[in-house]
Amino acid sequence: MSAPRIVYNEGYLDEQTKRVVRRALLKGVAIPGFQVPFASREVPMPRGWGTGGVQVTASVIGPEDTLKVIDQGADDTTNAVSIRAFFEKVAGAASTTRTDQATIIQTRHRIPETPLVENQILVYQVPIPEPLRMLEPRETETRRLHALEEYGLMYVKLYEDIAKYGHIARTYDYPVLVNGRYVMAPSPTPSFDNPKMHQSPALQLFGAGREKRIYAIPPYTDVESLGFEDYPFEPQRFDRPCEICGSTGVYLDEIIIDDRGGAMFACSDTDYCERTAQQRTEQQSTDTKEVTA
Amino acid sequence: MSTPTTENHRPGFAQPVRDAQKVFRAVLKALAGPTAPQRIDVEIHPPAPLGAAAGAIVLALCDDQTPVWLDPALRASGDVVPWISFHTGARFVDHVGEALFVVASPANAPRLAELGQGSDEEPHRSATLILDAQETRGGTTLTASGPGIRDTAEWDGAGLPAGFLLQWQENRALFPRGVDVIVAAGSTVRGLPRTTALISADTTGADTTGTNPDADEKRNS
Numbered sequence: 001m002s003a004p005r006i007v008y009n010e011g012y013l014d015e016q017t018k019r020v021v022r023r024a025l026l027k028g029v030a031i032p033g034f035q036v037p038f039a040s041r042e043v044p045m046p047r048g049w050g051t052g053g054v055q056v057t058a059s060v061i062g063p064e065d066t067l068k069v070i071d072q073g074a075d076d077t078t079n080a081v082s083i084r085a086f087f088e089k090v091a092g093a094a095s096t097t098r099t100d101q102a103t104i105i106q107t108r109h110r111i112p113e114t115p116l117v118e119n120q121i122l123v124y125q126v127p128i129p130e131p132l133r134m135l136e137p138r139e140t141e142t143r144r145l146h147a148l149e150e151y152g153l154m155y156v157k158l159y160e161d162i163a164k165y166g167h168i169a170r171t172y173d174y175p176v177l178v179n180g181r182y183v184m185a186p187s188p189t190p191s192f193d194n195p196k197m198h199q200s201p202a203l204q205l206f207g208a209g210r211e212k213r214i215y216a217i218p219p220y221t222d223v224e225s226l227g228f229e230d231y232p233f234e235p236q237r238f239d240r241p242c243e244i245c246g247s248t249g250v251y252l253d254e255i256i257i258d259d260r261g262g263a264m265f266a267c268s269d270t271d272y273c274e275r276t277a278q279q280r281t282e283q284q285s286t287d288t289k290e291v292t293a
Numbered sequence: 294m295s296t297p298t299t300e301n302h303r304p305g306f307a308q309p310v311r312d313a314q315k316v317f318r319a320v321l322k323a324l325a326g327p328t329a330p331q332r333i334d335v336e337i338h339p340p341a342p343l344g345a346a347a348g349a350i351v352l353a354l355c356d357d358q359t360p361v362w363l364d365p366a367l368r369a370s371g372d373v374v375p376w377i378s379f380h381t382g383a384r385f386v387d388h389v390g391e392a393l394f395v396v397a398s399p400a401n402a403p404r405l406a407e408l409g410q411g412s413d414e415e416p417h418r419s420a421t422l423i424l425d426a427q428e429t430r431g432g433t434t435l436t437a438s439g440p441g442i443r444d445t446a447e448w449d450g451a452g453l454p455a456g457f458l459l460q461w462q463e464n465r466a467l468f469p470r471g472v473d474v475i476v477a478a479g480s481t482v483r484g485l486p487r488t489t490a491l492i493s494a495d496t497t498g499a500d501t502t503g504t505n506p507d508a509d510e511k512r513n514s
Contacts, residue, residue, distance in 0.1 A: 011310075027417035029486060031469050063311065218326075220440065
């Protein structure tokens, strides 16, 4: 006796759930930066592993899409590989690791180094969507603060950082003001990536599965990282190039390479790193040919 | 409610899952790029007088959780109500203020101020107005700006009801509350989220939307 084959709906979620998510997405796009509550469902992975992003992707993706999934910039980590395989199986979508070929990019905490273009959709997995949560634990209060545009608490927090450390000591999940109205958590992306959100040609969608919130930034929308006139926002900087591809001005990961504390710094965006390294090798080989000729 | 006939029990989407996804993506793109036309590329024949694009959007987005209001002409046809309720299970409301989706032709569109605006804490609970604008031509040049638009965009305002600009300014002033508008014409859809600013290019600044049908016939669909 053979076991019955399990057939999932396209995109895994049932149609009713997709409609709930889709309606939330449309309202999210209409109110940039506002967190729209939605009925978050179970997906075959634990909450905290990107269930919000997966539900957003599942509601958006179609067979004509090409999906890229990154986890801290890498295409080849467990979470990224399994989410990509999941959508190949349940949505029949093609997948890629190349940023320039993807129509949907689901990300955990990075924005690719390759500039995004129009018609691309960037889906963020968000653990804590409420930027004021660590300052005000009550949901009823934070909702009211957003309604009243009362963001004094957040500025006090940033000010206290300056008073204590001499600079704003926040390097990830750095709060942004979207379209001049809502303060929004950009998910724990490094503050290095914050400037890429401003006037991005791509549509940015955010899904928080455990916290049951969806929000969005339409293309070409102002996204300003909070700061003060005398202490403006400073994105992270790296004073060295990637040790694999030699790129500068990219986000670097510190990779421990031996037991004696040795470390190297390399691009966190694996796709960008691979392609830059490849171009470099090709360039070098043509150079050598020219020299020998 | 009504006896099944070939008109009020017309089929919906040929491929419900894929077609709903396609239609949603078109609407998402429309609202994320206000006033730019997006194609709705599905085969669907709703009962008259409901247009194909408007019918497709209703089927893609509505269900038993979304109260729907239809304009008097759509409601009076006798075929549209059973068709929508058969395919979506949506319930119909008499008061336009209670509806999450309002479907109306430009001539019969209610004033935006009558629609659900949401609250300051829950601005997402406002209504979405689907304008079923078949074969209408714009009579003016509108300049749109706001999130989703690189610099500015021009649009002839086809499918907007008369006196819309003034209502739209009032609607926009309510932000974050306010109504979002989807203009469905033929097989294209355009979005007007509450964040979009519309300025009439006429020097008078007067609201002439929809009053001069033959002035500007450029329709980029």
